[in-house]
Amino acid sequence: MSSTIQTKFSRRSFLRTSSLASGGMLIGFNFFTACKDTVKMPVDISKLDYNDFNAFIKISKEGMVTLFSPNPEIGQGVKTSMPMIIAEELDVAWENVNVVQGILDTQNYVRQVAGGSQSIRFGWDALRQTGAFARQMLVNAAAAKWGVDASECTAKQGVITNAKGETLGYGDVVDEAAALEAERAAKRKALIESLAEGEQPPAETIELKDPKDYTLIGTDVGNVDIDKIITGKPLFGLDYKAEGMVYASVLRPPAFGQVLESYDDTEAKAMPGVIDVIKIGEKAKAMLEKEQIDWTAKLAPSEKVVVIAENSWAAIKAKKTIKALWSDGSPLESTKAHDKILMDLLDGKDFTNLRKDGDVKKAFKQADKVVERTYESPFLPHNCMEPMNFYANVTDSKIHLVGPVQTPASAASTVANLLGRDEKDIRLEMTRMGGGFGRRLYGDFVYEAAEISDKIRRPVKMFSTREDDMTTGVYRPAIKYRIAASIKDGEITGYHLKEAAVGGNMYGLIPNFFPAGALDNYQVDVAKYDSNITTGAWRAPYTNFLSYAEQSFLDELAEDMGKDPVQMRLDMLEKVKGTTDDRIQYSAERLQDVLKLAVEKSGYRTPKDGVFQGVCAYYCHNTHVAEVADVVMKNNRPVIQKITVAVDCGIVINPLGAKNQIEGGAIDGVGHSMYGDFGFENGMPTANNYDKYRLIRMNETPIVETHFVKNTLSPTGLGEPTLPPAGAAVAIAMKKATGNRMYKQPFATNMASKPILG
Structure with missing residues (x-):
């Protein structure tokens, strides 16, 4: 037995539909969704424009379906399992599905987070509704084309069939479906905007599949990125490159509790491939002291030295030659002392x-x-296979951020506060991550990259070595x-x-x-x-x-x-x-x-x-x-x-x-x-x-x-x-x-x- 769900939309939360210039239907939903990565498609999907939208389904006249995934992928498989949910309700053949990683979009999504094992749990209802709404639009369009009632039509594996046995593919009716839905969405939008503050519009209903009728959910589906992973295709943050990009290696305090006093970069600056040596952290430290910024994980207060180089190897080698003087800003703690402190706490009354x-x-x-x-x-350290890294390009008009982070919205907000910019200036793109385990919940590496780029006004990749990760991380x-x-x-x-x-x-x-x-x-x-x-x-x-x-x-x-x-x-x-x-x-x-x-x-x-x-x-x-x-x-x-x-x-x-x-x-x-x-x-x-x-x-x-x-x-x-x-x-x-x-x-x-x- 199928189930009916009532969907409630606020002023900002309504179904958006438009017709694509190339022919096709764009379906966007202003609630949490997340989908999956790609399998090989029988058409050249690279020519489609993915940059202007992220919270939608795209259906081409060839019957191809593209799902945009807003949530970070850290190896937990959401780029495979979440689109399976949409595809099940949409009732489209899996081999006709392609998924593209979306960018950070706080207007269209909530909880663009990878953490707490919550992606599937939070996305379940919304993702099913996403697929079911799309399926119903297409059925309505086919019914109108045939001049029959939509209740007489069924959809299965991308094909709509009426009572006479006539069939139409999804691609055959995408334009009509887009036109019908654009009219409905416009009326819905007008209704919502006419409501008083706090007043809710009448609920819309949608028919969802009964689990016994699932044909895709519950079946084994391979990781959609697996071919790219095993053949070394650029998926991860460390793979990302941009024209004119330079590399940055950060020298942080060798011990927790130390602060930078001075440094000698003479030898580093003379090395081949080194562009400059700079200091960062002053702005973050000042904002932190005034409580104007919530700098996660206490990784910001100390100032740091940064080597800017033409390549990563030059940056690493040069960093080793810097002669830095660190003073003890707070107690330098040891495990033996911690053992006694914790035992005293257990024995105490506080x-x-x-x-x-x-x-x-x-x-x-x-x-x-x-x-x-x-x-x-x-x-315990996290020891992700891929060390922390991020790309940043800060200009007067925009801030472009790319890389692996589990909390993109928080990272973008902090960067905006740190640099005194409007969040609307920030475009944050997510890459696949070589492990997270909670470490990439903390965006310190994003903030560092943004501060470095802001200072040198060049596109830069901040990267950490294994030693950096293990000794200056979160535990x-x-x-x-x-x-x-x-x-x-x-x-x-x-x-x-x-x-x-x-x-x-x-x-x-x-x-x-x-x-x-x-x-x-x-x-x-x-x-x-x-x-x-x-x-x-x-x-x-x-x-x-x-x-x-x-x-x-x-x-x-x-x-x-x-x-x-x-x-x-x-x-x-x-x-x-x-x-x-x-x-x-x-x-x-x-x-x-x-x-x-x-x-x-x-x-x-x-x-x-x-x-x-x-x-x-x-x-x-x-x-x-x-x-x-x-x-x-x-x-x-x-x-x-x-x-x-x-x-x-x-x-x-x-x-x-x-x-x-x-x-x-x-x-x-x-x-x-x-x-x-x-x-x-x-x-x-x-x-x-x-x-x-x-x-x-x-x-x-x-x-x-x-x-x-x-x-x-x-x-x-x-x-x-x-x-x-x-x-x-x-x-x-x-x-x-x-x-x-x-x-x-x-x-x-x-x-x-x-x-x-x-």
Whole structure:
């Protein structure tokens, strides 16, 4: 059965339609949409003009459909999955679809952001409406051409058929459809403009497909950029080039807390290929001190030296010759000091309460036993495959920005404030990104590029090296969790979770995820230390470590009480069913379902000889996930052999792309839990490249087996939710294999001094 959706439009939000000069129909929507990249087309689509619009569908007389994608693509696959949604409702053959990356357009789109695994979730309804509206326009045009009622016509795979069996292709009626829709849109616009402020026009309705009738959604579709990626076509920010472009390499403070005093650039300026050496940061520093600019991630206050050169290699070499003098503007912090600071915070009383159910103190006093554990995690860098970079060309009339950023609107707004320009002067184009993981949420590299270009008044590519990225970036906060639980008559009666973080955000620790709601006495408190070391979002913010701490703790409680850890979780979730607490964000039923599915598919109840299994069920980023880790012992060392993943993300748009995200997230979670270690000594990072920073290696990568809970619920994201449970599942399995519980990440480092199997 199809569904009918009412669509409401504000004064600025109405359907725009026009006829293309070359013949065709332009369909634009003033609400959030995002689509996909391109497959080979049977016509020369390069001759079409993509530069004047972005929020639309374009249909040519040949029946080709072009979808413009406004959202950033960071490898999460939205350039494939989001247009699939439009194409499904439009009912057009996938081989006739082409997608072009749109530019930043705050007039026509909201949330042009890649972050939080929210693109599919936020775009689902709007994207379906986009395709369905277009399909209905075309059907109406064909019906008018035949002189029949539109209800007598159907559309399928780009072909409209009437009751007599006569057919017309979409390309055959695009002009008529454009004319009809232009008339309707004009009337709609006039109606909206005639309304009083705050008054809403009558809702329009549109028929959407029933999920059982989907022919494209739910099928495997390859990444639309894959051919270009593997053949090295220019897709990424580092690939972008423009006529007259120069290169800029930035010398930043070597330690967090230092400021530039002076520098000698004599040798650098004399080197071949070097154009100039300049200083930036004065304007940003002044604006920051006056609180006139929100400079994300604290990367702006210090002044910096910039080498401008004809090529990147010349810029890198010259930067190494600059003799800079840095003074200590604030304390130069070290990991050892942070450890003590965080422990003092946990022992102190200066906390902010995020949730308090019942009376934890009373439950603890009345308990037969209180179990308390502390879990520790280090800072972590993002280490995107493509280091930070951006192109900028600032002139008197415009500011042209091109590159990889997860938050283009925020970046453009900050550049406008920084340079004292109107945002309308800015044209920001997005490229594909070689990884984001939260690092490219922070647009410091965009601001630097814009400030450099503004100063030299030339088109410039600001680029970072791997060492720049690792030592002057944004880091996952170092965090310690202390969890205590009271046990009375063999049941958990109280639960108290405390967080102490270096530079964390007070809202970061999630107080309303499981086990919230499952316990009568439950309390969550947080404290933070404001550091001059830059911290920010890192893939699956906070939950990336919180899941391991809480789920490991629950497993230990089950062992202490002599309970089956799976059944204990199922029983706790049973208590949440039917809750009227609207703070609870997860579904107890859905979390139970993924847990049962993971247990079934992994053979958890009947493990093979020599296989030790750990199970974790977790909810984050609107998706329910359970994972079972298989660990075996080889040469007295634990080896992670397999991860079985069960996922409930609602309707799966593109199973192939979904599995890629699930597998990547699980492996990333395993790798960083096992090996990720990073710290600071006197304000300086302890590693600047992969010779000192350990990542998971190919021969250490476990098999990841994915299973979906099948339903027709609205889809949710997959870029992050499978990472957090992985560390917990591995830690629990390793306890069974080695007899040792892990309380500190990374596991490989911290188990080195522990006896393994005696």
